[in-house]
Every structure is written in structure tokens, then in C-alpha cells.
Amino acid sequence: xxxxxxxxxxxxxxxxxxxxxxxxxxxxxxxxxxxxxxxxxxxxxxxxxxxxxxxxxxxxxxxxxxxxxxxxxxxxxxxxxxxxxxxxxxxxxxxxxxxxxxxxxxxxxxxxxxxxxxxxxxxxxxxxxxxxxxxxxxxxxxxxxxxxxxxxxxxxxxxxxxxxxxxxxxxxxxxxxxxxxxxxxxxxxxxxxxxxxxxxxxxxxxxxxxxxxxxxxxxxxxxxxxxxxxxxxxxxxxxxxxxxxxxxxxxxxxxxxxxxxxxxxxxxx
Amino acid sequence: xxxxxxxxxxxxxxxxxxxxxxxxxxxxxxxxxxxxxxxxxxxxxxxxxxxxxxxxxxxxxxxxxxxxxxxxxxxxxxxxxxxxxxxxxxxxxxxxxxxxxxxxxxxxxxxxxxxxxxxxxxxxxxxxxxxxxxxxxxxxxxxxxxxxxxxxxxxxxxxxxxxxxxxxxxxxxxxxxxxxxxxxxxxxxxxxxxxxxxxxxxxxxxxxxxxxxxxxxxxxxxxxxxxxxxxxxxxxxxxxxxxxxxxxxxxxxxxxxxxxxxxxxxxxx
Numbered sequence: 001x002x003x004x005x006x007x008x009x010x011x012x013x014x015x016x017x018x019x020x021x022x023x024x025x026x027x028x029x030x031x032x033x034x035x036x037x038x039x040x041x042x043x044x045x046x047x048x049x050x051x052x053x054x055x056x057x058x059x060x061x062x063x064x065x066x067x068x069x070x071x072x073x074x075x076x077x078x079x080x081x082x083x084x085x086x087x088x089x090x091x092x093x094x095x096x097x098x099x100x101x102x103x104x105x106x107x108x109x110x111x112x113x114x115x116x117x118x119x120x121x122x123x124x125x126x127x128x129x130x131x132x133x134x135x136x137x138x139x140x141x142x143x144x145x146x147x148x149x150x151x152x153x154x155x156x157x158x159x160x161x162x163x164x165x166x167x168x169x170x171x172x173x174x175x176x177x178x179x180x181x182x183x184x185x186x187x188x189x190x191x192x193x194x195x196x197x198x199x200x201x202x203x204x205x206x207x208x209x210x211x212x213x214x215x216x217x218x219x220x221x222x223x224x225x226x227x228x229x230x231x232x233x234x235x236x237x238x239x240x241x242x243x244x245x246x247x248x249x250x251x252x253x254x255x256x257x258x259x260x261x262x263x264x265x266x267x268x269x
Numbered sequence: 270x271x272x273x274x275x276x277x278x279x280x281x282x283x284x285x286x287x288x289x290x291x292x293x294x295x296x297x298x299x300x301x302x303x304x305x306x307x308x309x310x311x312x313x314x315x316x317x318x319x320x321x322x323x324x325x326x327x328x329x330x331x332x333x334x335x336x337x338x339x340x341x342x343x344x345x346x347x348x349x350x351x352x353x354x355x356x357x358x359x360x361x362x363x364x365x366x367x368x369x370x371x372x373x374x375x376x377x378x379x380x381x382x383x384x385x386x387x388x389x390x391x392x393x394x395x396x397x398x399x400x401x402x403x404x405x406x407x408x409x410x411x412x413x414x415x416x417x418x419x420x421x422x423x424x425x426x427x428x429x430x431x432x433x434x435x436x437x438x439x440x441x442x443x444x445x446x447x448x449x450x451x452x453x454x455x456x457x458x459x460x461x462x463x464x465x466x467x468x469x470x471x472x473x474x475x476x477x478x479x480x481x482x483x484x485x486x487x488x489x490x491x492x493x494x495x496x497x498x499x500x501x502x503x504x505x506x507x508x509x510x511x512x513x514x515x516x517x518x519x520x521x522x523x524x525x526x527x528x529x530x531x532x533x534x535x536x537x538x
Binding site for chain 2: 021024025028035036038039040041042043044045046047049196198249250252253255256257259260262263264
């Protein structure tokens, strides 16, 4: 279903956000993004608007802890969905290269028009987009090697036995809350990218990066490059000194402070 | 493009919000809702989540001022888009009956698959949905009587000469910011329903109801019924004593306070 975005004036104050929206709409038109993925993106846009559409200090702290955690992992996996494959496949592929992680596509919502409610067609499209963007190998694109994550029902439970199911550290970008909790319950260290610091995914993860995935995925790869020279002890220090609950609380406080500041402006407008 | 929502457990904490999401997804499948409408709904969901998914005091104050403004209008018009036609057509029709307003459909985003980028097919579907829900007559569904709102480009400028263009008071539900500003610039009193108190629509309107349209549309019709017995002077008092900028500021402050309270909880989690 093609989508025709309105043309965006060069001068539009939120042009960047609208260009990302267009990219997602194209991904939707190409059958890469689910209709529910469009709604989820809108929710993220609202939270991003509230944090000021920039990578904040709390996100930088989480990026550093996430980079150390990925570098210390024995079998890291990067789990991406259709939105990530449409918005920043190159950054996801770059992060995999920087960390030696496998890339796995995971879909929750059934492919439109698939009477069986399957997700394989969209998984294949996402894998192809990631491969075009430089990912060496992409797991999760075919039923072979598909296992089940304990404690989940439906498509959320499908995962690759060579990917998330075998991994000790899993980075989940824009993840479903039940699945993030199930990964943690399965004993995996979970790194989440989620613009909603109050989400179940944010709470279930060990490290939650509260930032726009389009901004922070490349930042995370760069941080892995910067930290890669460090010794194990330094990396363990960067990983173990991070308090996710406290970092999430400061993200929520920063949002509240930003709204307070705008309220003052709005009140005098 | 059919959408298959996941089944929602009876026990899910945010079941109501998810059921509304399913209704919108169905409207999308029926070609009533635009892909961009799904993203816009997601943005609204995030703001609704922050205000606590209930009609707050600042919204009730705006609903009272909006009801008085509609009852005092000589030619009120209710402008709805595809999302409203999909989510609460009966409430929109009921508000029109309670106020003697005309109902007009307005679409900004081109119909998917229309090479000319037109919106008429979706306008007709929205008008049909509103008629099925009890709207006596629905304007804006065909090119005849289509005029142009001064100071707008593109589809945003299309409006019915018997509807918004002839109206002295226009209620816009989930409106585009440029169009809301153009309606105000054209000398119309604008009532907006918008969950983002910081949006250009919220700022451009004379009365902004910061609430979920699914909750407040029926509330507004009920308030019109309650106030209809009042004399002109009482109604003018209710209308003219309302300060939109101050009400918007209190909505933003309430959001900030809600986040602060949750941050305290998250910090101790």
C-alpha cells in the first residue's frame, strides 16, 4: 500500500523528524513495516519530542554501559524489527560489525494479507534490507532454526536457536514488553532502545537507552569502537557501575523538567 | 490492507487503549484511515498515557467553554478526519445533533494508491461511516461545493463552502496545525481536540480540549445538553471567562507532575 507523504518545507522546524516519518512510510509501502509499527513510531515521536529530539545525558550514560556490556559478551545478538530495518539498517549492521554480534530479525505482528497470520514474508524483507545495508548474515528470516523463547505465546516467542536463544547478551531495539521480560527471565542480559522510559521493556532490560534508535544506534557502534581498546577490568567497571532504574528515573525527571519549562513559555504566550 | 491485531488478554492493564488501537487498525484496513493517521494516533496515545488516560480537570474546563461556544454559534461546523470517523463517528454525529452543527469530513493525506494524490475516496468512506452512525448530512465528501481556505496550500486548504468556510465556529478534531491556524486567521472561532497541549493546533485554537477524542466527544455533547437550558448571558460568561493559554499551561504542568510522580516510583523500583 503506497503512502504519499506531503512535501516538507526546507524551513519546517521539525523537518528531520518528518523525514524519518517519510522513511518509515516508505518502509510500510514496501511491506517491511507493520501497520502497528506506524502507531508505535508515533508513540516514540511523542516521547522524542518531549526529550527535545536529541541524545541526552541519561542516554549517553546508557550507551556507554551498553557498549561495555556488548564488548564483554561472549555471544551477543542484535534483535531488530521492521521499523529498525526500515529506519537504520546500516547502523544496525555497523553495530554488529563493531561487536561481533549476530543480527536477527524479530516480528510480532502478522504480515498483512497472510491468512495464516505469519510473519515470514516481512522477516525476509527486513533481512534483505539489512543485507543490502551491509549486514554479513541475518538470522530469523526463515522457519528453519526457529526455536521458542520460554514464557511467551504467539509470534513473540519465535527466536533463532543460533541467535537470541543462544546469546548471553541481546540488544533489542523497539521491543515488545513481554518478549523483553522473557529474554531477561531466560537469563540473558538485555539491552533495550526505547524512547518510553516508563515502558515494560525499559523496566525489564538491564540497560535501557532512552533515545531515538535512528540517533543512538550509530552512537552505540562508535562508543564500542572507542571502548574496544580498554581492558576487561575497565569494561566491567563501565558495565557494573550502571544503575538502570536510577537512569530511567532521571530520564523521566528530565522529561518532566522539559515540560515544566515549556509550560512556563506556554503560560506567558 | 488488512491488519491482524494480536488478541488482547482481558487482564491487560491498558486493554481499553489497545481496543481503540484495534478499531483504528480496522478503519485503516477499510481504507478510512491514512497510514499517517496511524502514526498520529500513536503520538496521541503517548500523550494520553502521560495524562493518565482519563479526562482531567483542564479538559473538563475546556469542554465547558467549548459547549458554550458551540451553543452560542450561529453556524457551527464539526470538522472530522478519517481517525475520528473510524473511532467515534456516533459521538461526532451526536454532537452535531446537540448543537445544530453541520458535519464536514476533511482529509490531508492523499488516498493510498490514488496517482492523483486525491482524498475523495477516503472522504466518501468517512462520510458513509458517519452517516451509518447517525449523522444527518455530511459535507466535504465530493468536489462539488469544495472551496479553498485562504492561506493554505494542498489538500489542507480544501473545505466545503456550506461547512467550515461558512461557519463562525469550527470544531476541529485531530487537526493539522497549518489548517487550524488558517481557520483562526479567517476569523473563525476554533475549538480543537488535541492530546498534545504543545502542538501548533492547540496554540492556534481559541478553546483546546486536551483529551482523547474517544472520551471527550461524547462528554462535549452531554455538556451541550446540560448547558442548553441556560440563558445567553450565562453561556457568554462560560465562553468568555476561559483562558486557553492558561489552560494549556496547566495541562502541560499536569503532565510534568504526573511524570515526576512516576519518576519517584521508577527510582525506587
